[in-house]
Amino acid sequence: MEGDPATAAPRTRIQQRNMRRVLDAALEVFSAQGFRGATLDQIAELAGLSKPNLLYYFPSKEAIHHQLLADLMDTWLDPLRELDPAGDPMDEILGYMRRKLEMSRAMPRESRLFANEILQGAPRIGPALEGELKRLVDEKAGVIAGWMEAGRLAPMDPHHLIFSIWALTQHYADFDVQVRAVLGPGHDPFAEAGGLLDTLYRKALTT
Amino acid sequence: MEGDPATAAPRTRIQQRNMRRVLDAALEVFSAQGFRGATLDQIAELAGLSKPNLLYYFPSKEAIHHQLLADLMDTWLDPLRELDPAGDPMDEILGYMRRKLEMSRAMPRESRLFANEILQGAPRIGPALEGELKRLVDEKAGVIAGWMEAGRLAPMDPHHLIFSIWALTQHYADFDVQVRAVLGPGHDPFAEAGGLLDTLYRKALTT
DNA sequence: GTCTATACTCTGATAGAC
DNA sequence: GTCTATCAGAGTATAGAC
Numbered sequence: 001m002e003g004d005p006a007t008a009a010p011r012t013r014i015q016q017r018n019m020r021r022v023l024d025a026a027l028e029v030f031s032a033q034g035f036r037g038a039t040l041d042q043i044a045e046l047a048g049l050s051k052p053n054l055l056y057y058f059p060s061k062e063a064i065h066h067q068l069l070a071d072l073m074d075t076w077l078d079p080l081r082e083l084d085p086a087g088d089p090m091d092e093i094l095g096y097m098r099r100k101l102e103m104s105r106a107m108p109r110e111s112r113l114f115a116n117e118i119l120q121g122a123p124r125i126g127p128a129l130e131g132e133l134k135r136l137v138d139e140k141a142g143v144i145a146g147w148m149e150a151g152r153l154a155p156m157d158p159h160h161l162i163f164s165i166w167a168l169t170q171h172y173a174d175f176d177v178q179v180r181a182v183l184g185p186g187h188d189p190f191a192e193a194g195g196l197l198d199t200l201y202r203k204a205l206t207t
Numbered sequence: 208m209e210g211d212p213a214t215a216a217p218r219t220r221i222q223q224r225n226m227r228r229v230l231d232a233a234l235e236v237f238s239a240q241g242f243r244g245a246t247l248d249q250i251a252e253l254a255g256l257s258k259p260n261l262l263y264y265f266p267s268k269e270a271i272h273h274q275l276l277a278d279l280m281d282t283w284l285d286p287l288r289e290l291d292p293a294g295d296p297m298d299e300i301l302g303y304m305r306r307k308l309e310m311s312r313a314m315p316r317e318s319r320l321f322a323n324e325i326l327q328g329a330p331r332i333g334p335a336l337e338g339e340l341k342r343l344v345d346e347k348a349g350v351i352a353g354w355m356e357a358g359r360l361a362p363m364d365p366h367h368l369i370f371s372i373w374a375l376t377q378h379y380a381d382f383d384v385q386v387r388a389v390l391g392p393g394h395d396p397f398a399e400a401g402g403l404l405d406t407l408y409r410k411a412l413t414t
Numbered sequence: 415g416t417c418t419a420t421a422c423t424c425t426g427a428t429a430g431a432c
Numbered sequence: 433g434t435c436t437a438t439c440a441g442a443g444t445a446t447a448g449a450c
Contacts, residue, residue: 167378
């Protein structure tokens with residue numbers, strides 16, 4: 001236990017720095033290649049470590065990936081958590097959409113890591129989807145449904161409203177290559193998307 | 208050349224049947240595991256062939272994948288091609304959205320194959336995105352822009368309008384696992400999505 | 415046309431020196 | 433704590449019998 005960084009909190013600065021390096025390199029490689037497409041060689045090289053040294057910090061490839069996903073789930077749902085039942089309905093929905101789009105812009109690698117995992121059937125994160133995620137979405141969908149019943153928003157299925165926000169915002173991170181290929185040079189996809197999504201939801205949600 | 212199914216059109220029924228089996232099995236495996244995650248063993252087993260026999264029909268793993276993507280690009284853009292400049296603007300946009308959603312419902316494996324490719328930076332399909340795809344999108348975006356300038360649709364960026372339709376419709380194929388995990392049993396995600404998307408775009412595009 | 419056997423490479427993981 | 437050397441298994445692809 002004493003000298004095992006993988007099962008205990010790191011205590012030296014070098015350990016902390018190296019573990020962060022590994023996780024950052026792993027995020028880069030896993031998000032671009034998927035779990036099986038990624039190799040420890042790539043991660044080790046990007047992290048500036050030898051492969052055995054990398055495996056000193058984490059017991060296995062699977063463990064690195066698991067750590068990344070666990071860390072991600074922590075922050076990934078923050079924008080939705082912040083949706084305030086006491087706020088103004090339109091502001092809250094538009095604010096949620098903007099926070100989600102900003103997260104896609106700032107964390108495209110995390111978005112792609114997540115997308116890879118879901119695309120492949122969520123073999124590692126499935127339980128969290130049916131548990132933590134479902135609970136949070138059900139709760140917030142209830143809030144939105146209340147707003148709609150009170151006539152403060154146009155009525156529609158709140159779950160699918162949330163899905164639509166996920167789809168639209170994550171698309172710009174996950175399909176970035178395609179978006180840029182079609183637009184050509186001289187564009188700022190995220191800024192342009194922000195404008196369109198604002199208009200779209202404002203009109204759609206107005207009673 | 209005579210007996211090489213990979214470079215010539217197959218001429219026997221057995222060859223045709225086996226090549227179709229291989230491509231169908233490969234679609235299943237590639238779409239679920241990504242290119243590197245897929246193995247020839249899996250594909251061969253699913254196709255009911257031995258691995259060497261599989262490699263008699265296609266020269267390499269890469270060749271199978273390439274064939275799938277090439278076939279897919281052919282049909283993937285059909286819904287957009289059908290958008291008719293002479294039609295009613297609202298009907299045309301909503302019709303396009305519905306055809307795209309129906310394609311996601313009927314061809315989820317193809318959608319995920321495509322998503323995997325884009326997520327990983329479109330290493331094999333990149334040129335087609337900047338060429339064929341961009342040309343078609345630019346053309347149809349021009350049509351839509353004309354409708355908006357004529358006051359027949361609410362004004363918005365037509366490229367991003369098209370992206371939004373891609374994002375929303377493909378989401379239900381690519382993130383199917385997540386959607387179903389959150390909704391729980393007893394739902395028909397595609398039918399429910401159809402209703403919401405219809406309302407969403409109808410309101411957003413009305414002047 | 416299809417199979418068995420196998421060559422060769424890549425990859426995840428370990429042993430052991432320093 | 434970090435490195436060199438290396439193993440065992442998986443994976444793509446080929447050779448050659450039938």
